[in-house]
Amino acid sequence: KNEVEQSPQNLTAQEGEFITINCSYSVGISALHWLQQHPGGGIVSLFMLSSGKKKHGRLIATINIQEKHSSLHITASHPRDSAVYICAVRAEGGSQGNLIFGKGTKLSVKP
Amino acid sequence: NAGVTQTPKFQVLKTGQSMTLQCAQDMNHEYMSWYRQDPGMGLRLIHYSVGAGITDQGEVPNGYNVSRSTTEDFPLRLLSAAPSQTSVYFCASSYSGTISYNSPLHFGNGTRLTVT
Numbered sequence: 001k002n003e004v005e006q007s008p009q010n011l012t013a014q015e016g017e018f019i020t021i022n023c024s025y026s027v028g029i030s031a032l033h034w035l036q037q038h039p040g041g042g043i044v045s046l047f048m049l050s051s052g053k054k055k056h057g058r059l060i061a062t063i064n065i066q067e068k069h070s071s072l073h074i075t076a077s078h079p080r081d082s083a084v085y086i087c088a089v090r091a092e093g094g095s096q097g098n099l100i101f102g103k104g105t106k107l108s109v110k111p
Numbered sequence: 112n113a114g115v116t117q118t119p120k121f122q123v124l125k126t127g128q129s130m131t132l133q134c135a136q137d138m139n140h141e142y143m144s145w146y147r148q149d150p151g152m153g154l155r156l157i158h159y160s161v162g163a164g165i166t167d168q169g170e171v172p173n174g175y176n177v178s179r180s181t182t183e184d185f186p187l188r189l190l191s192a193a194p195s196q197t198s199v200y201f202c203a204s205s206y207s208g209t210i211s212y213n214s215p216l217h218f219g220n221g222t223r224l225t226v227t
Binding site for chain 1: 201218223
């Protein structure tokens with residue numbers, strides 16, 4: 001059983017649409033990361049959160065610790081948002097090395 | 112700042128050859144790690160280090176060696192390459208690896224390795 005599940009696996013949207021990517025996990029955590037992997041392969045950290053909500057530009061990340069669930073929202077999506085979005089959790093009591101990664105959600109935004 | 116620098120970007124090896132993937136960071140980060148990324152799977156931890164002179168195994172350490180003689184560098188050595196090691200490898204660092212501290216990860220651009 002995967003400890004970090006992302007949905008959907010693939011997502012196609014039209015430019016301007018509001019997008020939601022979900023991440024569910026089964027372990028107690030101390031932090032959750034959202035990462036973006038560009039088509040060229042590079043990985044960028046978008047958010048790190050342990051409670052509540054964070055916003056950066058058109059991106060919003062929320063987390064519900066009780067429900068073991070996080071969402072990444074993209075408002076007014078643009079073709080440059082096309083990427084793979086990866087959720088990763090750091091288990092409670094675990095070292096920074098013990099991140100558990102989801103398999104990623106591949107987003108394609110069409111103009 | 113250069114951030115996390117990984118070299119080479121691409122590499123083709125024959126079975127049995129050895130090589131070293133280089134990773135350097137200029138952010139004075141304590142924590143450094145190596146991951147491999149395979150199709151249909153999440154990133155998997157190979158080895159990590161929480162400071163100079165300290166290394167530990169991750170989820171998939173077999174066939175790989177690491178050392179951390181300086182804060183800046185964390186090379187990954189393939190001792191005798193096998194086709195199963197064909198993958199994309201990422202080095203990542205963060206400010207602190209201690210249990211009580213969470214910090215964002217900074218990734219290198221990846222090394223695409225093919226073993227024939």
